[in-house]
Amino acid sequence: MDFLTIVQVLDSTIRLSTPLLLACLAGLFSERAGIFDIGLEGKMLAAAFFSAAVAAVTGSVWLGLAAGTLASLVLSALHGLASITFRGNQLISGVAINFLASGITVLIAQDWFSQGGRTPSLMGGARFEGLEFPFAIGPSDAEAAGSTVSQLIADAGPVQQVYSELLSGHSVLVYLAFLAVPASWWVLYRTRFGLRLRAVGENPAAVDTAGVSVVGLRFAAVAICGVLCGIAGAYLATALQAGFVKEMTAGRGYIALAALIFAKWRPWHAMFACVLFGFLQAIALRYQAVRLGDFTIPVQVMDALPYILVVVILAGLVGKATPPRAGGEPYVKER
Amino acid sequence: MDVMPKWAEVVLVPLISLLLAAILSALVILGIGEDPVAAVTLMVDGALGSTYGWGYTLYYATNFMFTGLAVAVAFHARLFNIGGEGQAMLGGLGVAIACLYVPWPHWSLALIAATISAGIFGAAWAALPAWLQAKRGSHIVITTIMFNFIAAAVLNYMLVTAMRPEGAMDPATERFAPAMHLPTLHELLAPLGIEFSKAAPANISLLVALAACVLVWVLIWRTRLGYEIRAYGHSENGARYAGISPVRITMIAMLISGGLAGMMAINNVMGEAERLVLNATEGAGFIGIAVALMGRSHPFGVFLASILFGFLYQGGAELALWTNIPRELIVVIQALVILFTGALDNMVRLPLERLFLALRRPTTTPQGK
Amino acid sequence: MAGAEPTEQRVTAAPAIELRGISKAFGPVQANKNISIRVMPGTIHGIIGENGAGKSTLMSILYGFYKADAGDILIHGKKVDIPDSQAAIAAGIGMVFQHFKLVENFTVLENIILGAEGGGLLRPSLAKARRSLLELERDYGLNVDPDSVIEEIGVGKQQRVEILKALYREADILILDEPTGVLTPAEADQLFRILRRLRDEGKTVILITHKLREIMEITDSVSVMRRGEMTATVRTAETGPEELAELMVGRKVLLRVDKAPARPGKPVLEVRDLRVRDGAGVERLRGIDLEVRAGEILGIAGVAGNGQSELLEVLGGMREGAGAVSINGRALPLSGHGADGQARRADGIAHVPEDRQREGLIMAYHAWENIAFGYHRDARFCGAGGMMNHAEMRRDTEDKMARFDVRPPDPWLTAKNFSGGNQQKIVVAREIERNPDLLLIGQPTRGVDIGAIEFIHQQIVALRDAGKAILLVSVELDEIFSLSDRIAVMFDGQIMGERLPAETDETELGLLMAGMSGEAA
DSSP: OOHHHHHHHHHHHHHHHHHHHHHHHHHHHHHHTTOOOTTHHHHHHHHHHHHHHHHHHHSOHHHHHHHHHHHHHHHHHHHHIIIIISOOOHHHHHHHHHHHHHHHHHHHHHHHHOSSSOOOOOOGGGSOOBOOOTTOOOHHHHHHHTSOHHHHHHHSOHHHHIIIIIISSOBHHHHHHHHHHHHHHHHHHHBHHHHHHHHHHHOHHHHHHTTOOHHHHHHHHHHHHHHHHHHHHHHIIIIISSSOOTTTTTTHHHHHHHHHHHTTTOHHHHHHHHHHHHHHHHHHHHOSSEEETTEEEOHHHHHHHHHHHHHHIIIIISOSOOOOTTTTOOOOOOO | OOSSOHHIIIIIHHHHHHHHHHHHHHHHHHHTTOOHHHHHHHHHHHHHSSHHHHHHHHHHHHHHHHHHHHHHHHHHTTOOOOTHHHHHHHHHHHHHHHHHHSOOSSHHHHHHHHHHHHHHHHHHHHHHHHHIIIIIOOOHHHHHHHHHHHHHHHHHHIIIIISSOTTOOSSBOOOOOGGGOOOBHHHHHGGGTOOOOSSOOOBTHHHHHHHHHHHHHHHHHHBHHHHHHHHHHHOHHHHHHTTOOHHHHHHHHHHHHHHHHHHTHIIIIIIIISSOBTTTTTTHHHHHHHHHHHTTTOHHHHHHHHHHHHHHHHHHHHHHHHSSOOTTHHHHHHHHHHIIIIITHHHHHHHHHHHHHHHHGGGOOOOOO | OOOOOOSHHHHHSOOSEEEEEEEEEETTEEEEEEEEEEEOTTOEEEEEEOTTSSHHHHHHHHTTSSOOSEEEEEETTEEEOOOSHHHHHHTTEEEEOSSOOOOTTSBHHHHHHTTOOOSSBHHHHHHHHHHHHHHHHHHHTOOOOTTSBGGGSOHHHHHHHHHHHHHHTTOSEEEEESTTTTSOHHHHHHHHHHHHHHHHTTOEEEEEESOHHHHHHHOSEEEEEETTEEEEEEEGGGOOHHHHHHHHHSSOOOSSOOOOOOOOOSEEEEEEEEEEEOTTSOEEEEEEEEEEETTOEEEEEOOTTSSHHHHHHHHTTSSOOEEEEEETTEEEOOSSTTOSHHHHHHTTEEEEOSOIIIIIOOTTSBHHHHTTTTOTTSTTTBOGGGBBOHHHHHHHHHHHHHHTTOSSOOTTSBGGGSOHHHHHHHHHHHHHTTOOSEEEEESTTTTOOHHHHHHHHHHHHHHHHTTOEEEEEOSOHHHHHHHOSEEEEEETTEEEEEEOGGGOOHHHHHHHHTTOOGGGO
């Protein structure tokens, strides 16, 4: 494996980690406030569809992003209604939201585009382009040199390879996702809102008796979760890929949840966990058939690898993960 | 005091939830520019208007009885088994192995063997998540979902590489031998002089499913194991106090659950396709969740909810065939049913409780809490 | 400040709190009926009543948790509306709940500012709060390290944090709900010193309790509640415990249990060097040695959380331990096979657990299902093929309900629909009727009305007189004194000492409960 290959795999890792990271941080806010959310998957899927659909219709990826975020927020509100207002079972609500998103996206896609449940391919301004750093090799250089970007990068030195391939050229949402990590940390540990949010996930009665609204805080957390899931979904359909296809989240919401548990609900650890899962996906994507001597590992094993590793990590590596103490339990005032 | 009479609890609450889900579904149909009334008419016609329609409705209902019972049994132990889909896929593998590699002389023997094999495969697929939950506290919801994805990969490998006959193009096993053919409702009812559609796939598995409903009822409400499963589901501390092992109950409940989900394969694999194809389960494992919630985890409720979803499924297929409404409509309805009967239960229940309280108040006397 | 004089001139001032005709119903249950009360500023006012008398409901109304169906609240003579806790805080009311409302993994300082941060960013808020906190601690003699984490400090200190929380919010009316339940007698004395100091500084204190002794010791005046009604308000100096008890219950009560001297026989339970670790690896029992003989009651006294629960649980097969435990000379396994609740029952041990709602009963089960709980494998309830014998279960339930006077005597009622006392009677009936060699019984009368307390106490004594061994765990010293033939005191997972009830007193036990050995006292 040469240096460029490693850089390329890492580059792919970053791209694939991004939706996981956004969803994981989304889950972090929700679960830190005591609301379990297995509906990350559904919210991402709905956001993916509506962002792609609106971007396809309007030609503006930013309108798409807004629409995707809105769709995700609507589902968040539903989750909040069920689990905060009506104190329902949070797991069941999440499952319902996942199915709802799974069905409604195809239903509307078929109604709007009649392309078998997908959106048209996104082109130009309907898609997030890579952000090119100064002095990085990009499409303009390729045009000037009459060559391709990948050829130019292959010919460049290792520093330029890392700079142009790994660091530069990602969509703005990628940088946003990684900036969201310190931002989340700051909000959680350095602001009044963060203090209250963490408190409401540990002991809502403490927050309530201190005269702060448990319901308000939890809805705020669920809304932040919705926004982040919305961005994650929009990234999937308008940056990572060029359009929506049925079930395109492919379990990423659940993998993000596993990463969250692995990270023990802490932002920086969440980033490392998501990069790890992103790396696994990148490997699985790049090496579809791995040969070990005479034996070829079947492609299905590589496909299943991220899911298998989720189970392995949940089973063995997590150790004792203590979730927020009030997690999953609706808050009922007691005498 | 219980605020509501039992009949309201058991009948009224689910019915209102269902009504709400139906209203929203109608709005969805309106939203995509179709006529809900016409759609319902078409669904009723297509699913219940002929023995052909009934044959399909009952065929789907058979699937849902198995998967609904699977979810229900786990629910009684307060375990959320979302892995019914994967367990049913593996059950299919169990049926295929039993039917392909043993030359059974008669379908009845084959059915017994296939049922056992499907149950074992399904249970085996539930065993690891169950063990991880019981011993390591790994969240069973996430692990069973992961096992669904892994099951899809396993099936894909088996059908593309290992079990695909030489020269065949599509990823599927060979057709089972004719001796394995299960009697359809047409064949079963003909001797009784009842005319039933020849083309419909409903088969003798329906009777196995009904028997499973009865057996699960006996298990949960009449046996010691059921007593222990329910006790554990209500209170883990209580279970430890009474000497009921949480590990043992978690394992047993999940093995039974996985086994029931796996047994679905005698219907769709052995009874209908008569070979194992990719995506044979068609989401029935997930519908089990809606069925169990609607049926309040009671076998009779599961039976009724299965028939309802069988109707929806067949009706939905008819819609997809004759209108521009895709089959995913059923997924939306399923989601709404889970939402209203499961997560938004209190939204329906609280106003009703208030209503019953208001009706009762004049006759009750105050008492200590 | 010179001694507060609760005299004539104060009476003319407006009351710190006045309630007029407060009523509140939960569904068909009338929790508060037309309650009126006046509490003068700078006094300590007690509210006493049995479990379920409506004390907590009343205070929850004052703190904005519930809205009263009718009635007015006046603070310093001004009518106020308290729709939520924020409004209560604004009105100058601070509340110290029975179960502390603290975030366990936050520091003291973080808990104190929660909800009263004073700004969007934490650092300046924390710095400001640290200064005011140190002032408060100095003014009222409440020492707590602002940076210690709540779960790492003792309950006494946690309670001070709760008081500081209220003072930080400038409360001048402090309500404490059963504040001594988790404290050693010495800690309770400290708390009372703090409360007196608060009163002397002009604060008004309301103390809710069911302990007559506390009322007599610290309050200036006292109100008695019974079945949702305020039955009397009197000056403490003008009443006595007997009168208050009668007002609470509505009839004369025996404050002591009648029992003959014990005639202990051979040892039934022998425990040597028993050790238990919790899930986090912390040793909760650190080498327990004890012995219970046939025909005697060994009472384990101690403040909650010093290993009594773990002792009952390991003996009852609910958790694993190490050491040597034998019953009638037979060794009991403490881990692995044969160490569960089923095996213990087969060994002749019955167990009335500390928490009947989470352990002793399945709240969603009918009474007749609960009557077999733990004994559901007995041949009598479970026939061949693992089928339950429902008819026998129901017959047995009717029988036990009649003999233990469970009300209502309806086997089809679910456990959650019985009152606390009747739930406890179901558990006690189930365990005692098994005729065990050893009865483990934890907090037998927690949350139980006085009528049922007398009945349950009689049953325990009757079992002793039938020659059975009884291990009693209770945090109520009165209960320990009135039932036990011998008293062992637990502190921090160890037995601090054993005493005979006749040869000891509350002071000595209190010192043992605080971890001081008898000799040093």
